[in-house]
Amino acid sequence: MEQKQARRGDRPAPGAFVTLEGIDGAGKSTQARLIAAALERSGRDVLSLREPGGSAISEKIRALLLDPANAGMGDTCELLLYEAARAQLVHEVVGPALAEGRVVVCDRFYDSTTAYQGFAGSVPREVAERANGLAVGSCHPDITLVFDLDPDLAAARMAGRAGAPDRMEAKGLAYQRRVAEGFRAIAREEPGRVRLVDAAQPVDAVFACALAELASAGLPVTAEAAREAIAAVGWERA
Ligand code: TMP
16 A cells, blocks of 8 residues: 555555446446546556557557447457457557556456456357457456446436447347346456446445545555545546
């Protein structure tokens, strides 16, 4: 905890890799902004990323993955494109940032592949996990927060959003239910790294729970930093 805080004249704080997961509409992206802002205001050098994306090549792959015109994409192609985007992100961005002692906050990472392509899709789980391993090598999250929300509630929240659903959102409610179950299973299996946060609460209560989990993983933020983050990010939804 304390030793992870950057202090002038001291050894630099080691990097930390935080990943945020959840079904579509769980409010994860708002929490990502709040968490990054609070860590920054607590003196950490934060890099915020999203998956798929976060590098020029990975953003191009993202566009392919989410384009509703690619409805004919097969499950193996889908799996490999997510892994290709991830491999490039780790190689070009995450690895170097962690080596510099930065805190990387990534909106989704390999647990999304296990939950979406594995649990909800047709890819056997062990294949998804082997593909994850190929993409990331030794680059694993230090802590993963899963924002857990009833898929019916998430669908109702998303119905209020502008724009047509992307290719993944268009897979429907039954798919999202399997994804949610997948994330819960991962959290049960890896309680040390993966923490469930009840995302049905008001945004500030979800944020408080997320901060408590981060503190327990050695990434404390001050109460003042949390207040400032809320003021800076505001309450608009992602
Ligand atoms: P986003 O909407 O959170 O930006 O994520 C894009 C979509 O891609 C979302 O529906 C989740 C999905 N996804 C997967 O299916 N597998 C993955 O490995 C990742 C990172 C995202």
